[in-house]
Amino acid sequence: MSTPRTLFDKLWDAHLVAPESPEAPAILYIDLHLIHEVTSPQAFAELRARGLRPRRVERTKATMDHSTPTLPAGPDGVPPYVDAAARTQVETLATHCAEHGIELFDPGAEAHGIVHVIAPELGLTQPGMTIVCGDSHTSTHGAFGALAFGIGTSEVGHVLATQCLLQRKPKTMAVNIEGRLAPGVSAKDVILHVIGRIGVNGGTGHVIEYRGGAVRAMDMEARMTLCNMSIEAGARAGMVAPDQITFDWLANTPRAPKGEAFERAKREWMRLSTDDGAHFDTVVEIDAADIAPTVTWGTHPGTAIAVDAAVPANDDPAATKARDYMRARAGQPMAGMTVDVVFVGSCTNGRLSDLRAVAEVLGTRRVAPGVRMLVVPGSAEVKRAAEAEGIDAIVRAAGAEWREPGCSMCIGMNGDTVAPGQLAVSTSNRNFEGRQGKGARTVLASPALAAWAAVAGRIVDPRVAAREVAA
Numbered sequence: 001m002s003t004p005r006t007l008f009d010k011l012w013d014a015h016l017v018a019p020e021s022p023e024a025p026a027i028l029y030i031d032l033h034l035i036h037e038v039t040s041p042q043a044f045a046e047l048r049a050r051g052l053r054p055r056r057v058e059r060t061k062a063t064m065d066h067s068t069p070t071l072p073a074g075p076d077g078v079p080p081y082v083d084a085a086a087r088t089q090v091e092t093l094a095t096h097c098a099e100h101g102i103e104l105f106d107p108g109a110e111a112h113g114i115v116h117v118i119a120p121e122l123g124l125t126q127p128g129m130t131i132v133c134g135d136s137h138t139s140t141h142g143a144f145g146a147l148a149f150g151i152g153t154s155e156v157g158h159v160l161a162t163q164c165l166l167q168r169k170p171k172t173m174a175v176n177i178e179g180r181l182a183p184g185v186s187a188k189d190v191i192l193h194v195i196g197r198i199g200v201n202g203g204t205g206h207v208i209e210y211r212g213g214a215v216r217a218m219d220m221e222a223r224m225t226l227c228n229m230s231i232e233a234g235a236r237a238g239m240v241a242p243d244q245i246t247f248d249w250l251a252n253t254p255r256a257p258k259g260e261a262f263e264r265a266k267r268e269w270m271r272l273s274t275d276d277g278a279h280f281d282t283v284v285e286i287d288a289a290d291i292a293p294t295v296t297w298g299t300h301p302g303t304a305i306a307v308d309a310a311v312p313a314n315d316d317p318a319a320t321k322a323r324d325y326m327r328a329r330a331g332q333p334m335a336g337m338t339v340d341v342v343f344v345g346s347c348t349n350g351r352l353s354d355l356r357a358v359a360e361v362l363g364t365r366r367v368a369p370g371v372r373m374l375v376v377p378g379s380a381e382v383k384r385a386a387e388a389e390g391i392d393a394i395v396r397a398a399g400a401e402w403r404e405p406g407c408s409m410c411i412g413m414n415g416d417t418v419a420p421g422q423l424a425v426s427t428s429n430r431n432f433e434g435r436q437g438k439g440a441r442t443v444l445a446s447p448a449l450a451a452w453a454a455v456a457g458r459i460v461d462p463r464v465a466a467r468e469v470a471a
């Protein structure tokens with residue numbers, strides 16, 4: 001009998017061009033290379049300087065998302081870029097794609113939006129693949145049982161030129177989430193809880209496999225939310241073994257194999273799970289029943305606590321600094337904090353199920369006076385599907401802004417920013433100082449919690465809010 005292997009081991013072995021040695025990292029074959037406007041310009045410049053051309057253009061797909069405006073183009077047809085640099089960045093990618101024959105999903109295309117939203121919905125992301133992108137949240141694609149991770153700009157150039165990547169073999173971590181999630185607890189609460197437990201460096205050097213009954217019960221969008229934030233725990237990648245839920249999703253995507261080819265692929269995909277008895281370097285056990293609606297109090301995602309908890313009172317310098325920046329008092333309950341902005345969107349929570357959760361809370365309610373709420377679908381497809389259900393109408397009637405797809409206020413590169421000192425409840429993945437704008441204070445949360453915060457004008461426990469409404 002051969003040694004039992006983890007899902008990660010199987011993917012690693014299947015893509016190994018040359019194993020690692022003490023002198024050199026392993027060489028891995030890359031099945032899908034996603035590129036966007038922020039981390040590709042220097043890579044293309046490097047190629048040109050060396051007289052090289054992309055090796056496998058059909059395995060390279062491009063999109064624009066970070067610097068693209070979320071307001072429609074003016075009468076001149078030019079999108080309202082925040083500045084000339086943003087426009088140049090976007091136009092440079094278009095030029096590079098045209099020059100090399102790389103398929104580009106630009107705002108003019110039917111399919112466009114955030115790279116980690118469009119690749120799965122197109123079916124470009126498939127189980128068993130190695131997927132890289134010059135973007136840390138590439139871990140999202142691991143939800144399909146792919147080995148997917150972010151790479152640096154010089155590596156983008158390397159992959160463009162060779163379709164291969166130099167990598168040291170990471171360690172493996174199992175995060176077992178057993179039991180059932182309580183009502184009102186979503187995948188976002190789960191991943192915030194996990195990061196709160198293991199810390200922002202807890203996954204360093206590891207590839208995480210999320211396992212257990214609570215994960216198996218999640219739909220694909222929830223699994224993507226889970227894998228998306230693996231990087232915020234320091235992990236190289238996150239993954240979930242593919243199953244019938246994965247195959248059903250893929251069957252409805254335009255680029256997945258069709259007919260007999262799909263059945264053949266599915267037979268291969270079904271082998272992509274961790275063998276019984278396979279060894280993980282690190283194992284973390286989580287009881288799903290322990291997970292509450294979760295928020296962050298500080299300036300990194302590891303500061304996740306239950307929404308009914310209080311800002312910790314520990315007096316180490318980092319905590320003091322974070323409390324000062326957040327203008328939060330030690331011992332202050334999270335619930336009740338005044339909210340200025342609510343952002344719903346990003347590659348973490350900008351999918352249809354997320355917008356449905358928001359619409360369900362909003363219903364016929366209105367955003368509290370003085371609160372600005374921005375709802376940004378993750379892709380054109382998400383936007384179309386949401387509009388077909390009337391979600392845009394609910395959002396607008398509530399007094400919130402309904403935008404074009406893109407990264408938007410997750411990172412603020414396109415001009416959608418939070419003003420200095422304002423507190424934003426955000427469904428995105430990073431609450432670093434200045435992330436959403438200079439001096440902006442970010443509280444990470446699920447879509448449902450964000451929507452309740454918009455309605456109340458303060459942070460509220462969605463369980464309490466739902467109970468009060470029902471009473």
Ligand SMILES: CC(C)[C@H](C(=O)O)[C@@H](O)C(=O)O
Nearest residue numbers: 038039066134135136137411
């Ligand atoms: C701009 C890009 C390189 C960056 C990343 O790598 O993740 C961004 O997407 C982010 O979320 O901070």
Ligand code: SF4
Nearest residue numbers: 137346347407410411
């Ligand atoms: S939505 Fe946010 S996290 Fe995702 S790729 Fe864009 S900037 Fe990065």
